[in-house]
Amino acid sequence: MYTQGLLDHSEETEETPEFLAAFQKRIDQEEKIEPHDPMPRAYRKTLIRQISQHAHSEIVGMLPEGNWITRAPTLKRKAVLLAKVQDEGGHGLYLYAAAETLGISRLEMTEQLLKGEAKYSSIFNYPTLTWADIGAIGWLVDGAAIMNQIPLCRCSYGPYARAMIKICKEESFHQRQGYEVMMTLAEGSKEQRDMAQDALNRWWWPSLMMFGPPDTESSNTDQSMKWKIKRFTNDQLRQKFLDAAIPQAKRINLTIPDKNLKWNKKLNNGRGGYSHGPIDWEEFWRVVKGGGPMARDRLRARKKAWDGGKWVRDAATAYARKVKR
Amino acid sequence: MEKETLLWEVFVRSKNGLSHKHVGSIHASDKMMALNSARDTYTRRNEGISIWVVPSHLITASTSNDISDALANSENKIYRHPSFYDIPDDVGHM
Numbered sequence A: 001m002y003t004q005g006l007l008d009h010s011e012e013t014e015e016t017p018e019f020l021a022a023f024q025k026r027i028d029q030e031e032k033i034e035p036h037d038p039m040p041r042a043y044r045k046t047l048i049r050q051i052s053q054h055a056h057s058e059i060v061g062m063l064p065e066g067n068w069i070t071r072a073p074t075l076k077r078k079a080v081l082l083a084k085v086q087d088e089g090g091h092g093l094y095l096y097a098a099a100e101t102l103g104i105s106r107l108e109m110t111e112q113l114l115k116g117e118a119k120y121s122s123i124f125n126y127p128t129l130t131w132a133d134i135g136a137i138g139w140l141v142d143g144a145a146i147m148n149q150i151p152l153c154r155c156s157y158g159p160y161a162r163a164m165i166k167i168c169k170e171e172s173f174h175q176r177q178g179y180e181v182m183m184t185l186a187e188g189s190k191e192q193r194d195m196a197q198d199a200l201n202r203w204w205w206p207s208l209m210m211f212g213p214p215d216t217e218s219s220n221t222d223q224s225m226k227w228k229i230k231r232f233t234n235d236q237l238r239q240k241f242l243d244a245a246i247p248q249a250k251r252i253n254l255t256i257p258d259k260n261l262k263w264n265k266k267l268n269n270g271r272g273g274y275s276h277g278p279i280d281w282e283e284f285w286r287v288v289k290g291g292g293p294m295a296r297d298r299l300r301a302r303k304k305a306w307d308g309g310k311w312v313r314d315a316a317t318a319y320a321r322k323v324k325r
Numbered sequence B: 001m002e003k004e005t006l007l008w009e010v011f012v013r014s015k016n017g018l019s020h021k022h023v024g025s026i027h028a029s030d031k032m033m034a035l036n037s038a039r040d041t042y043t044r045r046n047e048g049i050s051i052w053v054v055p056s057h058l059i060t061a062s063t064s065n066d067i068s069d070a071l072a073n074s075e076n077k078i079y080r081h082p083s084f085y086d087i088p089d090d091v092g093h094m
């Protein structure tokens, strides 16, 4: 409704200093901004970019895991994986709907993705080589996503915050099923343990990269924090993730592939935390820009799904027209 | 450019006795498709016992200005609240 509603609002918001100050005051008072409210152009633009990237990530994120649905080792694991991948599809739809309230259409977003103009999380440009990768993704990738998403439930933009609340509720089994897969493998035969360790080795660094570039190099963070779109910086979230994941790895006798990992008493305001070795940001930027091993494959798969669905969309529209008559 | 399917708003009644609540929107070309995809998208975990779908363009929404005017109008009618009236304690609960 908001999309159409917005199109009626032809008057452009004039961004006077008074207007900007009043807007900031609403944010500072923890008021939620709703679709019809006047908002600075940059606020709208930032949200459209962030929410659509988030939606694309959910949708493209179905591909690496979808790769293992037919090969899940048991019927139970297959049913669980199917439910999880279906959830991710739903998350994508909630988020596209939230972005549409800002005046962009889902079709435009889809086209941006298919043309390779839109970004999505770099993590999904890595391949899922073994069954253990499904465990590692649930545990680490969904784990990192949850760290990111929990504070987004308090985002200043109402439709995004509400979508995140629903998503966070649904995510709760995603990480647990992944950790359970890892735990089962880690308690199994030597081959199974090795498979789990190998998956951890390959997914660990890309998972740390999911939080984005370090604060010193992240250009949008300050404004997003001021507008309460973000509540924590990239490095703060990465720290929370490290402190949670490292004991989880120890618990199942897997080794984090970082020789420089150490306990640092000074972190977290003196409560202590783990500090990690250097992250290969060159790899990160290469993969974000479409250089990951699977980037071309992912877009090809999305395009195939979109083109393959065209006759269904056309038929449905034709049928609706016929029934109306 | 391909024409986009119609946008629908989805409302779900979570349980008997509660009102339908807006949960989000979906795209569909007709009513049945709208109901089916609303079910698949928003009620994968028994979130509801009833779903409404409404074509989004049929909803007329107030703007935040309309609403703040309306609120300002009732804000000064404090005599609509029971606490406006001073009744002695010994009258008992009223």
Ligand SMILES: [Fe+2]
Binding pocket: A058, A087, A088, A091, A167, A171
């Ligand atoms: Fe998700």
Ligand SMILES: [Fe+2]
Binding pocket: A088, A142, A145, A171, A174
């Ligand atoms: Fe998930």
